Amino acid sequence: MKTTLLGYPRIGNKRELKKACEAFWSDKIDETTLLKTANDIKTQNWLQQQALGIDLIPSNDFSFYDQILDACLTFGCIPKRYKTIDSNNFLELYFAMARGLQKDNIDVTAMEMTKWFDTNYHYIVPEFEKNQSFTFFSKKIIEEYKEALKLGIKTKPVLIGPVTFLLLGKEKESGFNRLDLLDNLLPVYFEILSELTRLDAEYIQFDEPCLALNLSEKERQDITSTYNQIHHKFPDLKIYLANYFDCYGENLETVLQLPVDTLHLDLVRCPLQLDDILESKNFNPNTKLALGLVDGRNIWKNNFEASLKIIEKASKKVSFENLWISASCSLLHTPYDLDLEINLQPEIKQWLAFAKQKLEEITTLKNLASPENESYLSLFEENKLANINRQRSKLIHNENVKERIANLKESDSLRKNAFSVRQTKQKNALNLPLYPTTTIGSFPQTKEVRSWRLKYKKGLLSQEAYDFLIAKEIEDSIRFQEEIGLDVLVHGEFERNDMVEYFGEKLNGFAFSDFGWVQSYGSRCVKPPILFGDVSRDKPMTVKWSEYAQSLTDIPVKGMLTGPVTILQWSFVRNDQPRATTCNQIALAIRDEVIDLENKGLKVIQIDEPAIREGLPLRKEDWNEYLNWAVKAFRISASGVQDDTQIHTHMCYSEFNDIISNIADMDADVITIETSRSEMELLDAFVNFKYPNEIGPGVYDIHSPRVPSLEEIEQLLLKAKNVLPKAHIWVNPDCGLKTRDWPETKSALKNLVKAAKKLRAQELTLV
Missing domain, CATH: 3.20.20.210 (TIM Barrel)
Structure with missing residues (x-):
């Protein structure tokens, strides 16, 4: 059994990246200083994950602005209005796509933004044209993998899956479907994977959160075709397929037949999917399962007792060697470190876990699941006591509020008259x-x-x-x-x-x-x-x-x-x-x-x-x-x-x-x-x-x-x-x-x- 993550926060413990970006935009620091801040954050993130026992650490989860904007630059998916910007000035092009640019004779609007699934994170929406071509433009994924290697860390590079990338974008002209571009896009993925395999990368994480959506049969076929092609070209590469924010649902049987090494499961949002997988006739017990047990979107302490029961259930059908312990999704959505909080009320603080503490929870769950690690039993008891304390705390419950909720009437949710009457008044x-x-x-x-x-x-x-x-x-x-x-x-x-x-x-x-x-x-x-x-x-x-x-x-x-x-x-x-x-x-x-x-x-x-x-x-x-x-x-x-x-x-x-x-x-x-x-x-x-x-x-x-x-x-x-x-x-x-x-x-x-x-x-x- 090993531990892994899908991604880690990237703004810095005290928002160092935010401050550096804003200083760069206002010409208060130069590009070298900005890049140093970014490198410091990446290095700190990788070393902290390593120190706290994460076995397979992600790379390419860092971003100056947004991971989908990064993907647009990686795949050369750059709208034509930005052609007036010197492509050699990468950061100017990058931030112009994110924020727009008014400079000298350049006046371009930003790309559209929308919410990342059901989170409060916003991503930049890719723009597609009919018969669009793609190129391997930004080498960020390669560069970050090399940066981690210099630290002695062999990472799991993270790529947005090709079908999800296309589905997240929008057609900027009529007469085609953006998934028609899949055959144009895949060669760039093959080029990326070729470079990574030459660098001896073992695992590649493909994020396909579209698998949490209601997909059409055509979209499921595109998923199947994509991963069959990748496996055919790179038979020895271990694909870590990540879905999160919900179950695989009706997409599950398609997913179970994909030639991938590992399936990631969000067991916080959808704990019941584990039963569906283990009971499916299409499930191959040699497929590794990454159990997303630690909540990547909230800050409440994990319930070790409940998580260990899930691990035990999985281990009856899957060998310990084929189980990963992980967070439900990227920790992008959680704060960095609870240890920085000195003013939180102690009773409340004991119920919480930020990103650093979630790393510790993942590692502790791995060790608690191994019978020989009795030294971790004290952490189990401490966790159990904190969860019991939360259930019984007098801080949580207010009987007057509960009574008012119980007495709500239908009329409490209705205006006195219809809009047509109100508008005149x-x-x-x-x-x-x-x-x-x-x-x-x-x-x-x-x-x-x-x-x-x-x-x-x-x-x-x-x-x-x-x-x-x-x-x-x-x-x-x-x-x-x-x-x-x-x-x-x-x-x-x-x-x-x-x-x-x-x-x-x-x-x-x-x-x-x-x-x-x-x-x-x-x-x-x-x-x-x-x-x-x-x-x-x-x-x-x-x-x-x-x-x-x-x-x-x-x-x-x-x-x-x-x-x-x-x-x-x-x-x-x-x-x-x-x-x-x-x-x-x-x-x-x-x-x-x-x-x-x-x-x-x-x-x-x-x-x-x-x-x-x-x-x-x-x-x-x-x-x-x-x-x-x-x-x-x-x-x-x-x-x-x-x-x-x-x-x-x-x-x-x-x-x-x-x-x-x-x-x-x-x-x-x-x-x-x-x-x-x-x-x-x-x-x-x-x-x-x-x-x-x-x-x-x-x-x-x-x-x-x-x-x-x-x-x-x-x-x-x-x-x-x-x-x-x-x-x-x-x-x-x-x-x-x-x-x-x-x-x-x-x-x-x-x-x-x-x-x-x-x-x-x-x-x-x-x-």
């Missing part, structure tokens, strides 16, 4: 023009703003002094918005850190780490709250600054909240009760906040739910159960207000086609969505469905530093106008502006307002 109350303009909520968080918050947190700034600074920043932002002519204003969220962390800090049932950072996309890192117990709200969370902002102006100001599903999805959520129950607890807390905002004169309230689509189970047969409770939770949070109070929601980087009716069931008065990177393609779902409520299709990409021209915004608005009722269209950016700088923000918003006003003027001319 809201137009009278708000008196907004055609094509009303707004932003999504946050404004740039400058170094000064962040420093105030840090000083306040450390006790170096008094409450009075901190409040004075925040109030001044809010007033300045209100005056700027009034000056450029926005129609619905925001207070800017200068007092907030993260859109989920901020609320978690003010709710009971949450704990927080100091260094629990995980990558969301590129240099964007989030520190998810630890949702360990029953959730409740003792007092208002956002009313103070929202009420203050509204007192400064006669123009409507939006109250800004994060929705219950997003708080759930973007936290490390307790795994001892149904997620639906936890979500309803959060919904009731948000509902109380919404009512308080309305009572203080806020007539527009936004409840952001960017994670609704993300939480969707991977298999369609599981969708209805999730969508029923997720939509209901949002409605519980939003339905306590009067008809003339306008409820907004925001969603970004999601595909809506399959769930558009459920989005409509949320019954938000206005929904704002990301559409600029897809050039309004994501709007098609709303148009085809005839979405009944108002929509703000984002008209510029806030994840890129480039400033959109007036003409660009006009063109996107015209696309929206051609397919949506003009009385339903809002004009707004794709997402919040927290990560942008003020100069680019001001320029972009001025263009946005000008475009909306120009469109209004054209309507008046037509009249």
Whole structure:
């Protein structure tokens, strides 16, 4: 029995990569310094895994921005608009594809981003053309394998599987299916494998998480053909086939007949699949099984007793030599090291395991499964005691919350009247023009703003002094918005850190780490709250600054909240009760906040739910159960207000086609969505469905530093106008502006307002 991993976090213990990338982008460090930071992180990761007993360590799991973007460069899958960039300047090309580029005579937009399966990680979406060719362009996978070899570590290089790579992308022209490109793509894989085998690589990890989806027969045939071809050309190469985030499901019998050495199983998301495999007539007991027992997506301590029972079950059909112990998926989704946390409450800390501790758990499980390793029995008892303590802890349970959940009624999730009635009342109350303009909520968080918050947190700034600074920043932002002519204003969220962390800090049932950072996309890192117990709200969370902002102006100001599903999805959520129950607890807390905002004169309230689509189970047969409770939770949070109070929601980087009716069931008065990177393609779902409520299709990409021209915004608005009722269209950016700088923000918003006003003027001319 051996140990292995699918991947490891890559941002550094204290976000060293994030800081280096952002310094490089702003010309504060050179390429050599950036590369040294990257090499230091990779070296530290490899040596730590080796020191903690991981037998087969992955390489090529590091990335400056995103592993699928890396794959695009590896396979020479570079959209034509980047041909103006010198291909010898690799990092400029790489980051231009990720972030866009405005420099000298170059002005290119970034590639589209979307969620990585059902996680809060975002990947860059590959773009494909008919008859596209591929080349072995970036040699990163080879270079990293060699780097590890210099340390004396023979790694398992990680490749995204060819079928998954194609399925994750999109066709940029009609008349073909992206899987038609498989025969063009495979020769590049063969070239990569040839180079790796020349370097004496023994195992190659192929990530095919598409095997957790509902695949067509054609797609399964492509999987079979792919791995048969690889085996034919490289019969001695050991293929480690990794699926994660769910079972193999109906794809299992296809997978069991593939000529691969090892099958990886996510036994956290789908523990029952082990029985299906062991009982299948197609299972070859000589196939190695990698048991993904340690949770790669959450931070709760493993239950050794339960895991050992699974190992024992597997060992009855598979020899110990053919079993691997691993995490369920890459540890990319977990923080680095619990040992860094000195401020966590000890009782809660004993229930947790971050990436480093998960390495120790994997190794301990291997040793506990070997009868001769009695020295590890004390770790077993310690683990058992921690899990028992968690079950019995008084920190977790609140009888008042449980009673309120038990007393929920159907009417608690319904607005008083239908949207058509509410819309008329809201137009009278708000008196907004055609094509009303707004932003999504946050404004740039400058170094000064962040420093105030840090000083306040450390006790170096008094409450009075901190409040004075925040109030001044809010007033300045209100005056700027009034000056450029926005129609619905925001207070800017200068007092907030993260859109989920901020609320978690003010709710009971949450704990927080100091260094629990995980990558969301590129240099964007989030520190998810630890949702360990029953959730409740003792007092208002956002009313103070929202009420203050509204007192400064006669123009409507939006109250800004994060929705219950997003708080759930973007936290490390307790795994001892149904997620639906936890979500309803959060919904009731948000509902109380919404009512308080309305009572203080806020007539527009936004409840952001960017994670609704993300939480969707991977298999369609599981969708209805999730969508029923997720939509209901949002409605519980939003339905306590009067008809003339306008409820907004925001969603970004999601595909809506399959769930558009459920989005409509949320019954938000206005929904704002990301559409600029897809050039309004994501709007098609709303148009085809005839979405009944108002929509703000984002008209510029806030994840890129480039400033959109007036003409660009006009063109996107015209696309929206051609397919949506003009009385339903809002004009707004794709997402919040927290990560942008003020100069680019001001320029972009001025263009946005000008475009909306120009469109209004054209309507008046037509009249």
